[in-house]
Amino acid sequence: MAQDHSTAFVRTQEIPPAPPPPGETGAVHWIKTNLISSVPNAIATAVGIYVVYWLLSGLIPWIVNGTWVTNNIRECREVLAGSGGGCFSVLTERYAQMLFGFEYPSEFYWRPSLAFALLFFAVPPALFPMYLPRWMLIATGLYPFVAFWLIWGGTILTPIGALAGVMVGYYAFTKLDKYGFAAALGGGVVGAWVVWQAFGMIAGGMPGFIALEAVESRNMGGFMLNMILGVVCVSLSIPLGIVLALGRQSSMPLIKIVCVVFIEFVRGVPLITLLFVANVVLAYFFPPDSNIDLILRVIIMITMFSAAYIAEVIRGGLAALPTGQYEAADSLGLNYAQAMRLIILPQALKISIPGIVNVAVGLFKDTTLVSVISMFDLVGMIRGPILSSTDWAGVYWETWAFACILFFVVCFGISKYSQWLEGQLRTDRH
Amino acid sequence: MKKTLFLGALAATTLAASGAFASTLDEVKARGTLNCGVTTGVPGFAEPDANGVWQGFDVAVCRAVAAAVLGDGNAVTFVPTTGKTRFTALASGEIDLLARNTTWTFSRDTDLKFEFVGVNYYDGQGFMVPKDLGVSSATELDGATVCIQTGTTTELNLADFFRSNNISYEPVPIETGSEAVQQYLAGACDVYTTDRSALAAQRANFETPDAHVLLPDVVSKEPLGPLVRHGDNEWGDIARWTLNALITAEELGVTSANLDAESGNPEVNRLLGREGDLGAMIGLDAEWAKRALAVGGNYGEIFASNIGSETPIGLARGLNAQWKDGGLLYSPPFR
Numbered sequence: 007m008a009q010d011h012s013t014a015f016v017r018t019q020e021i022p023p024a025p026p027p028p029g030e031t032g033a034v035h036w037i038k039t040n041l042i043s044s045v046p047n048a049i050a051t052a053v054g055i056y057v058v059y060w061l062l063s064g065l066i067p068w069i070v071n072g073t074w075v076t077n078n079i080r081e082c083r084e085v086l087a088g089s090g091g092g093c094f095s096v097l098t099e100r101y102a103q104m105l106f107g108f109e110y111p112s113e114f115y116w117r118p119s120l121a122f123a124l125l126f127f128a129v130p131p132a133l134f135p136m137y138l139p140r141w142m143l144i145a146t147g148l149y150p151f152v153a154f155w156l157i158w159g160g161t162i163l164t165p166i167g168a169l170a171g172v173m174v175g176y177y178a179f180t181k182l183d184k185y186g187f188a189a190a191l192g193g194g195v196v197g198a199w200v201v202w203q204a205f206g207m208i209a210g211g212m213p214g215f216i217a218l219e220a221v222e223s224r225n226m227g228g229f230m231l232n233m234i235l236g237v238v239c240v241s242l243s244i245p246l247g248i249v250l251a252l253g254r255q256s257s258m259p260l261i262k263i264v265c266v267v268f269i270e271f272v273r274g275v276p277l278i279t280l281l282f283v284a285n286v287v288l289a290y291f292f293p294p295d296s297n298i299d300l301i302l303r304v305i306i307m308i309t310m311f312s313a314a315y316i317a318e319v320i321r322g323g324l325a326a327l328p329t330g331q332y333e334a335a336d337s338l339g340l341n342y343a344q345a346m347r348l349i350i351l352p353q354a355l356k357i358s359i360p361g362i363v364n365v366a367v368g369l370f371k372d373t374t375l376v377s378v379i380s381m382f383d384l385v386g387m388i389r390g391p392i393l394s395s396t397d398w399a400g401v402y403w404e405t406w407a408f409a410c411i412l413f414f415v416v417c418f419g420i421s422k423y424s425q426w427l428e429g430q431l432r433t434d435r436h
Numbered sequence: 437m438k439k440t441l442f443l444g445a446l447a448a449t450t451l452a453a454s455g456a457f458a459s460t461l462d463e464v465k466a467r468g469t470l471n472c473g474v475t476t477g478v479p480g481f482a483e484p485d486a487n488g489v490w491q492g493f494d495v496a497v498c499r500a501v502a503a504a505v506l507g508d509g510n511a512v513t514f515v516p517t518t519g520k521t522r523f524t525a526l527a528s529g530e531i532d533l534l535a536r537n538t539t540w541t542f543s544r545d546t547d548l549k550f551e552f553v554g555v556n557y558y559d560g561q562g563f564m565v566p567k568d569l570g571v572s573s574a575t576e577l578d579g580a581t582v583c584i585q586t587g588t589t590t591e592l593n594l595a596d597f598f599r600s601n602n603i604s605y606e607p608v609p610i611e612t613g614s615e616a617v618q619q620y621l622a623g624a625c626d627v628y629t630t631d632r633s634a635l636a637a638q639r640a641n642f643e644t645p646d647a648h649v650l651l652p653d654v655v656s657k658e659p660l661g662p663l664v665r666h667g668d669n670e671w672g673d674i675a676r677w678t679l680n681a682l683i684t685a686e687e688l689g690v691t692s693a694n695l696d697a698e699s700g701n702p703e704v705n706r707l708l709g710r711e712g713d714l715g716a717m718i719g720l721d722a723e724w725a726k727r728a729l730a731v732g733g734n735y736g737e738i739f740a741s742n743i744g745s746e747t748p749i750g751l752a753r754g755l756n757a758q759w760k761d762g763g764l765l766y767s768p769p770f771r
Binding site: 078080083099100108109110224282285290378379380382389391392393394395396399400 | 518
């Protein structure tokens with residue numbers, strides 16, 4: 007009877023999972039473990055709750071009791087009568103000035119608004135190439151010319167001429183590519199220049215041909231100016247930064263020296279000095295009537311500045327690649343341009359994304375510095391004409407909160423996009 | 437190629453330099469608008485309204501000059517300047533006239549090579565304190581913290597005043613006027629000092645203006661006026677006499693309402709171009725002053741509509757009354 011006591015009971019299936027004992031689950035448990043697990047933790051929780059209460063007790067009445075319909079701060083004070091509400095009337099009366107500046111003709115507000123709306127069709131093909139067909143990149147390519155025409159106005163021949171010049175230049179570049187990079191680049195530049203000159207003469211002769219009413223650069227302002235500077239400078243400085251980063255690694259001493267000097271000089275100078283140079287000092291060198299457009303001067307300076315930073319970020323990406331990658335490209339018989347385009351840059355840029363986005367967000371916020379050279383961007387509008395007006399002097403919180411929201415939305419959007427893109431391009435783990 | 441570029445740039449610079457000697461009047465007429473430098477915003481003196489139209493006491497000077505020269509008070513391109521960019525804008529020829537409550541000082545007149553064409557507002561530095569502080573004179577401010585804008589003459593005047601009275605103070609440096617007010621109201625300093633006109637204007641916008649007082653002490657002279665570049669005296673004359681025309685018109689009782697009325701006063705007739713040929717002497721037509729007056733009226737009307745006691749700014753005439761009324765406004769005669 008040896009087997010009898012060995013197999014009295016054999017379990018043939020697992021015990022079903024029992025519910026956790028009471029007190030170890032649910033909201034009560036979560037509060038116990040996370041908020042009041044120990045005395046210091048409980049104190050921290052109490053302080054935190056008090057801070058949140060304190061903030062909300064000010065913020066909620068400020069928003070709920072706020073007034074949106076008065077004509078100036080004195081009326082605001084009468085209406086609010088110490089209820090703690092905000093004087094949001096400044097936004098209803100001046101929001102157009104904050105968005106477009108005070109000199110952009112109000113009957114043309116639809117033009118920059120349309121340009122802004124089109125941005126949402128032009129940018130996705132470049133930012134989400136994996137989801138959208140390639141031909142949609144045409145919209146991206148056309149956008150700068152359409153937006154320029156909408157915002158600045160003038161004859162449609164100007165942007166068409168600029169576009170034709172770019173296309174001729176690109177065509178010449180591809181045709182001459184087999185004779186070497188330098189010849190192709192030279193041919194492209196000459197071709198574009200010839201077309202631009204020709205169209206410049208035609209546009210000068212027919213200023214009224216399908217023309218929108220022209221708006222001068224000095225009349226641009228508000229958040230529109232920040233967006234123009236931000237979008238243009240970011241999109242120009244990334245390619246320029248790539249070129250500078252590659253130039254800095256070049257084995258040709260002249261190119262290397264030029265790039266190093268440029269990067270180190272621009273990085274060694276505060277942006278604000280470059281802007282002062284653009285605004286004040288350059289005016290001494292041009293005859294009074296032949297002023298180069300102020301926005302153009304500012305765009306050049308900001309682009310140079312951020313290109314130098316982006317170049318250094320990309321150089322970090324290039325340095326992170328093992329030498330094996332370069333050698334692999336060489337062993338495949340790829341020339342320099344092919345090796346860079348197909349092997350090196352895709353990896354280096356992927357590494358550099360957080361850095362590039364960091365520079366781009368910083369650059370977008372730095373565009374507010376133009377308020378110092380008396381351009382009326384969003385910050386300039388608030389600091390100058392709005393806070394110094396008889397009607398709205400003293401409405402700080404409402405105006406600055408509005409500016410914060412606008413900038414936060416854009417910068418947070420850029421940041422979220424970059425996180426998503428990093429996830430998309432992650433090839434080393436799944 | 438590089439050399440040609442350089443020579444071209446050199447030629448352009450020379451052209452620019454010689455351009456300064458060409459007549460500003462001819463340039464303005466050819467351009468069709470007056471480029472006038474103003475502030476980026478000082479309540480009552482220069483501020484764009486909700487429609488983006490510049491309004492204010494300094495702006496009125498620009499409009500008067502434009503009306504005298506071009507016949508249209510709206511033919512002005514306003515160029516907003518900051519305290520840092522205003523002088524280079526004028527020196528480089530970007531603007532023809534700077535009307536930006538700028539203090540007339542020795543060094544600005546001589547060393548910076550500008551010509552002040554007169555004074556449109558006599559100001560002086562004052563102090564504002566909360567009433568609770570119980571102070572009745574600036575000499576009682578020993579040991580006080582003082583909010584002050586950096587880089588202005590007020591900073592230097594303050595140091596002079598406290599040193600000459602042998603009392604101590606602690607400065608709280610601040611960048612702009614609106615930030616200074618915010619700091620003062622938040623209690624970051626006991627005293628806020630700047631030009632008295634600005635103090636009064638800012639106090640008018642406080643939630644409780646009565647809780648703050650302006651001390652009677654005036655520690656500096658701040659004659660604020662429009663200015664032009666050295667080197668074109670004819671243009672300077674036009675700006676100077678347009679300002680004088682506004683002041684004289686008030687003295688003689690000429691307002692925007694009675695410009696067309698007959699007058700037995702020969703000086704009124706000379707001013708309005710009915711007698712003599714004063715306009716031709718400064719290269720303009722006979723009715724230049726009449727047009728300048730038609731824009732915003734005489735000095736008194738401009739003062740009253742922009743910064744006078746009926747406006748939220750609420751400034752009294754004080755030093756800026758006519759000499760007959762005990763003020764400092766005293767225009768040379770039109771003869």
